[in-house]
């Protein structure tokens with residue numbers, strides 16, 4: 532349009548009309564362009580209740596972790612913990628549904644005033660409205676009885692992609708979570724027991740690349756250093772029942788880099804292939820084309836070789852080495868566990884605060900030390916991963932919480948998620964379980980003005 536034409540018409544209008552036009556412009560056009568430019572205009576959150584399916588001895592048909600190389604499932608389906616009539620898969624879903632309901636007050640058309648009333652119980656500061664889009668990673672779990680009459684009862688609950696039997700692959704839960712491009716994924720679990728030094732509720736985290744790389748460099752030199760003599764690595768070593776800290780660490784390193792286990796003498800166990808897990812999900816970081824034909828040869832010097840000669844290259848490994856993964860998983864002493872551990876521990880503190888507000892507390896209940904290993908979900912979801920063991924069936928207090936306190940736990944999780952996204956000032960709680968209330972610095976995950984690391988997970 533000719534600018535002189537506009538000026539001619541503006542001169543003909545009276546002042547009132549011009550003011551009205553400018554007002555319309557400010558109200559409609561400006562905010563729209565701002566929303567488009569800001570990549571944090573709405574946050575995406577996935578609530579991921581653990582498990583959902585049932586165990587079956589028939590691994591070939593009902594397993595998980597489908598391997599393209601062998602055409603088999605490499606693991607049995609993990610049905611989760613149970614105690615008498617309490618099932619982890621059911622109670623985690625019950626809690627997740629309640630979290631979803633609470634966070635719906637923060638959706639675009641939700642009644643934020645209802646959520647504000649909850650926030651007021653935790654903090655007297657101003658609570659700004661943010662938009663949260665929430666998704667659950669699965670529907671209600673299947674029961675033993677109904678599973679018996681079903682052809683593939685674990686289908687909606689598998690973590691990894693699996694074949695439909697007609698030559699195509701179906702997306703598993705990890706792929707579906709990443710498809711939503713979430714900023715935060717909260718995985719809810721519990722266990723039957725925990726070692727005595729695991730007090731309270733515990734985070735589940737995956738080690739950062741730098742730590743694993745140190746381990747691989749040691750292995751390549753045949754130097755299996757034990758944790759006691761190793762400063763930076765030490766806190767990442769963690770044993771489990773019947774497995775020493777050192778052994779567990781190097782098994783994790785071998786599995787992470789090569790997909791193979793280790794023999795007793797620490798040589799690569801070529802008969803114990805556990806799969807290339809980053810290629811078992813659909814995302815930008817999987818190898819392309821018929822990668823599995825190459826991988827089958829496990830050619831020495833390639834990315835599919837054993838730990839002695841493997842060359843760590845490819846899209847997934849670029850991701851692993853990126854600064855964003857270091858933000859998420861944090862290798863330094865100051866930032867141990869990164870945003871993943873911070874988010875998990877903050878949510879745990881909010882859960883304990885929520886329970887305490889209803890008079891339900893116990894002095895040794897804290898955000899305890901994290902379980903560290905190459906767990907699938909914290910490693911392969913491209914989001915801040917808050918993965919929490921809510922409790923243990925063999926502890927009385929925990930069992931009560933797991934059986935009966937779903938509303939309280941859910942409120943803690945929902946408030947925790949809000950706090951991680953928007954921050955909460957001076958949270959009212961007792962000292963030992965008080966959350967810091969600091970929001971995660973999401974700005975550092977920005978790639979440019981329009982995209983974040985989280986947006987880039989699928990092509």
Ligand SMILES: [Zn+2]
Pocket residue numbers: 581582611612619720721722
């Ligand atoms: Zn679990």
